[in-house]
Amino acid sequence: SQKIEQNSEALNIQEGKTATLTCNYTNYSPAYLQWYRQDPGRGPVFLLLIRENEKEKRKERLKVTFDTTLKQSLFHITASQPADSATYLCALDDNYGQNFVFGPGTRLSVLP
Amino acid sequence: EAGVAQSPRYKIIEKRQSVAFWCNPISGHATLYWYQQILGQGPKLLIQFQNNGVVDDSQLPKDRFSAERLKGVDSTLKIQPAKLEDSAVYLCASSPSRGGTDTQYFGPGTRLTVL
Secondary structure: OOEEEEOOOEEEEEOOOOEEEEEEEEOOOEEEEEEEEEOOOOOOEEEEEEEOOOOEEEEOOEEEEEEOOOOEEEEEEOOOOHHHOEEEEEEEEEOOOOEEEEOOOEEEEEEO | OOOOEEEOOEEEEOOOOOEEEEEEOOOOOOEEEEEEEOOOOOOEEEEEEEOOEEEEOOOOOOOOEEEEOHHHOOEEEEEOOOOHHHOEEEEEEEEOOOOOOOOOEEOOOEEEEEO
């Protein structure tokens, strides 16, 4: 069956450290993978998109990798800050926009 | 640029009652999505419109849920009759066109509680 998993429900790290979140998928062949941030009581906000032929994408303190062999994406936040505390969702596009699926999310807490 | 608007923000109803949610997407966005997000889970796509046509409604429980997008702009999602398990946040999103490279812009959601 098709499945998207994100490493853990919650992740606590110390301010200044690098947070690494994982997204694993089974029985999908995504052309693209996106990462979103969701704060309590709000809708998700787009952060980064990575295509299947891209290994890595960066935006300021954010970095995303995509390994289609391992069927995994890693999302890194360097020099993390308490303001980075939120739930992070990965989402993949299976079949070029016909089937857009979100993972369950990882709740990140950056402790001062 | 105004974002995606949704109303109401909160709704509490008894089971077996009906409820409707409204969404106004970003102006000019062709694609509109309705998602259901149960507490602690990621959003689940219910229905996707391209202009005023349905692209995907495979996960919409059609015996009780219906949605329309008249004139390819605003959209309404209706539940009739509601069940306890429908308690969730209903998110509307829009994107300029259809496809996986498009960023989806989400509204704040409507939190539905079914008692």
